[in-house]
Amino acid sequence: MEAQEVVYLPISQVAEVAYCPRNFYYRAVEKVDLTDARMAQGSIAERKRDTRATIMREGKLQVRSVTVSSETLGVIGVIDVLEEGEFPCPVEYKTGSADEGLYERVQLCLQAMCLEETLGRVIPYGYLYYAGSRRRVCVDFDHILREKTLECVSEARRLLDSPTRPEPVNDWRCPGCSLLPICMPSEDRFLDGAGPKPRKPLPSLGIERVLYVDEQGAYLRKDGSRLAVTKDGQTLASIPLAHVDQLVLAGNVNLSTPLLKHLLRYDVEVVLLNAYGKYEGRFTPELSKNSVLRLRQYERSRDELFRVQVAKGMVAGKVHNMRAFLMRGNRSRGSAELETSIQRLTALVPSVERAVNLETLLGLEGAASHAYFQGFAALLGKDVAFDFQKRTRRPPKDPVNALLSLGYTLLCTDCITAAQVAGLDPYVGFYHIPIHGRPALALDLMEEFRVVVVDSVVLALINKGSIRPDDFEEKYGGWFLTERGREKFYAAYGQRKNTEVTHPIFDYTLPYRRVLELQARLLSKVVMDDIPAYQAFVTR
Ligand code: SF4
Incomplete structure (x- = not known):
C-alpha cells in the first residue's frame, strides 16, 4: 500500500482559526483572497526585510526567512527571523503596534513546534516584534498555548472537509477583518432576526470608473x-x-x-x-476561486423547490418595483391607464406569493410585464416625438424599444460582473433556465433592477428631450441608436448606476452599481444556507 501523502497547511492559515474559523474557511476552503491594506503593508515590509539574509543584532546572529515544517502536524511556514543564542528563537514581525491576540501567538508557537520536531530540542519562548511601536513581546510556549495551538490544527483539518461555513463570530474582530465586505456578518444576523440593522459595508472591489x-x-x-x-x-x-x-x-x-x-x-x-x-x-481576471460556492450553486440549480423559492423573491421584487414606478409617475398625472396598470399589478402580488412552480411564476411575470408596459406608455410626455405601444425586441421595432434593449444589455453585463465578483457562475440561474451561452443567473439578478435602473433612464432621456428622433436609425427591420445616441445613453446609464440609493433592508445608502453586487452576495448566502431566503431590492 502506498504511504498517504501529507497535505501541508500554511501556518499563517491555521493560525486564522484562532482569530475566526469562518475567516479560515473563506481563505483555505473557498480560496477567497481580499488582501487589505494592512496585509499588503505587511508583505511590502516583509519584502524590504528580505533584502539581507543574515545580520548581527546585539551580538546575536539573526537568520531571515527560515522555512520550517512538521510532518506530524502537517503544517509549513516561514519564520521571519531565527535568532541564535541559548536556543534558536523564532521572531515574528507584525506591522501593528500592539499585541493583537491569540492568532499571533498560535502562529509563533506553531513555528516553534516545527523547529522542535526538526531540531529535537525544546524551544521555550519566542518573540513578536511590533514594527508600529518597535516593541518586542516575549511569548512563552506554555502548555496552555501549546494545547490551543494543537486544537487549531485539528479544527483546521476538520473545516477543510466540512461542507458548511462556520457561523460568523460577529464581534470586535469583524470591523478590522479584510473579509468583512464578503462575509457581511451583521447582515446575516439582521436577516436571521438576531441583530440590529447593519452599518454601511466597507467598499470592496468597485465596478465604478x-x-x-x-x-x-x-x-x-x-x-x-x-x-x-x-x-x-x-x-x-x-x-x-x-x-x-x-x-x-x-x-x-x-x-x-x-x-x-x-x-x-x-x-x-x-x-x-x-x-x-x-x-x-x-x-475576466481571476477574481474568485470560489469553487465550494459554485458547486453548491450547481447543486441548487437542480433543486426545484429551491429554484421556486428564489425565483419568487425575484419576481415579487420585480412586480413591486414596476408598481412603485407607475405609482410615482401617476402622482402628477392622474392617468386612468396608469391606474388600471397599477391595479392589475396589485392584483398579481398575492398570486406570486402563492406560486408553487416556475411555470406559474413565468406566467405571472408575463402578465405583470404586459400590464406594466401598458402603463409605461402613459408615462411618456404628451408632446414627445416618440410613441410606444408594447415591448418588442430582436430587433426593437421603435426607438423606445431600442433604448430599453440597449439598457437591458448594459444591465445584464453589470449583473454578470456582480455575479462574478460574488463568486457565482453567471451562467447557472435559478429562475431562468440555463441555455447554452445565456447568462441565466445574471438575467435572474437583473429582474428587480430593470425598472429602477434602465426604465427610469429611458423615461428621463425621452421626457427631458435629451434624446431626439435623429439619434436613431432604422435598419435590418428594426430601430437602433446612432453613435451619438449611444453616447448619450451610456452617459445617462453611467450616472444612474452612480446614483446613491437607500438599501430597503439594511437602510444604508449605496450607489446602484454596489447594490447589484450586494444583491449578488445575498444570493450567494442563500445558496450557502447562510440566510434563509432571497429578498429582492425593492424601492419605497
Ligand atoms: S467578518 Fe467577522 S465573522 Fe466574517 S470572517 Fe471576518 S472576523 Fe470572521
Whole structure:
C-alpha cells in the first residue's frame, strides 16, 4: 500500500482559526483572497526585510526567512527571523503596534513546534516584534498555548472537509477583518432576526470608473502607466491606467495584447459589446476561486423547490418595483391607464406569493410585464416625438424599444460582473433556465433592477428631450441608436448606476452599481444556507 501523502497547511492559515474559523474557511476552503491594506503593508515590509539574509543584532546572529515544517502536524511556514543564542528563537514581525491576540501567538508557537520536531530540542519562548511601536513581546510556549495551538490544527483539518461555513463570530474582530465586505456578518444576523440593522459595508472591489469606448476604428494601447486611445495616428484620450476599473468596448474597437495583459493582471475586466450595444463577451481576471460556492450553486440549480423559492423573491421584487414606478409617475398625472396598470399589478402580488412552480411564476411575470408596459406608455410626455405601444425586441421595432434593449444589455453585463465578483457562475440561474451561452443567473439578478435602473433612464432621456428622433436609425427591420445616441445613453446609464440609493433592508445608502453586487452576495448566502431566503431590492 502506498504511504498517504501529507497535505501541508500554511501556518499563517491555521493560525486564522484562532482569530475566526469562518475567516479560515473563506481563505483555505473557498480560496477567497481580499488582501487589505494592512496585509499588503505587511508583505511590502516583509519584502524590504528580505533584502539581507543574515545580520548581527546585539551580538546575536539573526537568520531571515527560515522555512520550517512538521510532518506530524502537517503544517509549513516561514519564520521571519531565527535568532541564535541559548536556543534558536523564532521572531515574528507584525506591522501593528500592539499585541493583537491569540492568532499571533498560535502562529509563533506553531513555528516553534516545527523547529522542535526538526531540531529535537525544546524551544521555550519566542518573540513578536511590533514594527508600529518597535516593541518586542516575549511569548512563552506554555502548555496552555501549546494545547490551543494543537486544537487549531485539528479544527483546521476538520473545516477543510466540512461542507458548511462556520457561523460568523460577529464581534470586535469583524470591523478590522479584510473579509468583512464578503462575509457581511451583521447582515446575516439582521436577516436571521438576531441583530440590529447593519452599518454601511466597507467598499470592496468597485465596478465604478468604467471606461466606455465606442469610437469605431479606435485602437487602445498601454503607454507607460496610461491607457492611450488612438485613431488614425491621433491620440484621442490618455487616461491613467490606475483610474480604470472596467473597460467596455463597443463595436470595431481594438486593443493591444500588452494592454489586455496589464488590465487582467490588475483585475480590470474588459467587456465586449457589438456596435449596437449587444453583449458579446468579456475578458475576466481571476477574481474568485470560489469553487465550494459554485458547486453548491450547481447543486441548487437542480433543486426545484429551491429554484421556486428564489425565483419568487425575484419576481415579487420585480412586480413591486414596476408598481412603485407607475405609482410615482401617476402622482402628477392622474392617468386612468396608469391606474388600471397599477391595479392589475396589485392584483398579481398575492398570486406570486402563492406560486408553487416556475411555470406559474413565468406566467405571472408575463402578465405583470404586459400590464406594466401598458402603463409605461402613459408615462411618456404628451408632446414627445416618440410613441410606444408594447415591448418588442430582436430587433426593437421603435426607438423606445431600442433604448430599453440597449439598457437591458448594459444591465445584464453589470449583473454578470456582480455575479462574478460574488463568486457565482453567471451562467447557472435559478429562475431562468440555463441555455447554452445565456447568462441565466445574471438575467435572474437583473429582474428587480430593470425598472429602477434602465426604465427610469429611458423615461428621463425621452421626457427631458435629451434624446431626439435623429439619434436613431432604422435598419435590418428594426430601430437602433446612432453613435451619438449611444453616447448619450451610456452617459445617462453611467450616472444612474452612480446614483446613491437607500438599501430597503439594511437602510444604508449605496450607489446602484454596489447594490447589484450586494444583491449578488445575498444570493450567494442563500445558496450557502447562510440566510434563509432571497429578498429582492425593492424601492419605497
Ligand atoms: S467578518 Fe467577522 S465573522 Fe466574517 S470572517 Fe471576518 S472576523 Fe470572521
